[in-house]
Amino acid sequence: MTMLYEIHSHAQIQDLQARPDELGHSNERMDVKLVSLESVRIARESYALLCPLIMESRMWFCPELEILSEVASLSLEIQKLEHDVLPQLTVQEAKLETGALEALLLMKNSAVGLLHMRKCFKEALGVWLCEDYVVSAKFKKLSKMLKDIAVPLLQERECNIVWLQERVPLLLQLITDVLETPVHFCDSGESSDESSDE
Numbered sequence: 001m002t003m004l005y006e007i008h009s010h011a012q013i014q015d016l017q018a019r020p021d022e023l024g025h026s027n028e029r030m031d032v033k034l035v036s037l038e039s040v041r042i043a044r045e046s047y048a049l050l051c052p053l054i055m056e057s058r059m060w061f062c063p064e065l066e067i068l069s070e071v072a073s074l075s076l077e078i079q080k081l082e083h084d085v086l087p088q089l090t091v092q093e094a095k096l097e098t099g100a101l102e103a104l105l106l107m108k109n110s111a112v113g114l115l116h117m118r119k120c121f122k123e124a125l126g127v128w129l130c131e132d133y134v135v136s137a138k139f140k141k142l143s144k145m146l147k148d149i150a151v152p153l154l155q156e157r158e159c160n161i162v163w164l165q166e167r168v169p170l171l172l173q174l175i176t177d178v179l180e181t182p183v184h185f186c187d188s189g190e191s192s193d194e195s196s197d198e
Helices: 010-018 043-055 065-089 098-124 134-155 161-179
Strands: 002-007 029-034
Touching: 002 010, 010 043, 029 043, 029 065, 043 065, 065 098, 065 134, 065 161, 098 134, 134 161
Parallel strands: 002 029
Antiparallel strands: none
8 A cells, every 4th residue: 555645845744754653654655745845945954854754764755855855955055155155245344355255255166066056956857947947047046146246356356345245135135035935846747858957
């Protein structure tokens, strides 16, 4: 006998974790289907809860777990920017000092990293998604903004700190938008293999 448990929210993953035996964790096959999550932000926590449940049981299966892992990695990278990197760019008063330059270098590295993780995310789906797929498109937009801000300042350190600080709020707004974007784990029939990664 096979049971099907569809997940449309983080709360359902919490419910699954709270009562695995009741749902057949010990002796029945369980197909866990990830349909959606509330946001990219919650993906890290969702993966941390769901992965052990699937890995510790020989009877539970979740084809979307790899995709969730990629989204969780992207979420972690973006939240590092939000909490660790961008605050360093808002405290510099007169010039690009050491802390700000280090933050810009991290931003540049994140831009490259996000593009790579975005590619892994798309490959994990087993298809090449249309470019208008909302999560993937927003990751690409964020990566471009990070690069467009960081690279000029790293190449020309005499650039005005005001120029940078005028752009930080826009960057923060985009980061928040990306993190709050709902995640839909679409079937292959909902996507296309005609788009390119660039």
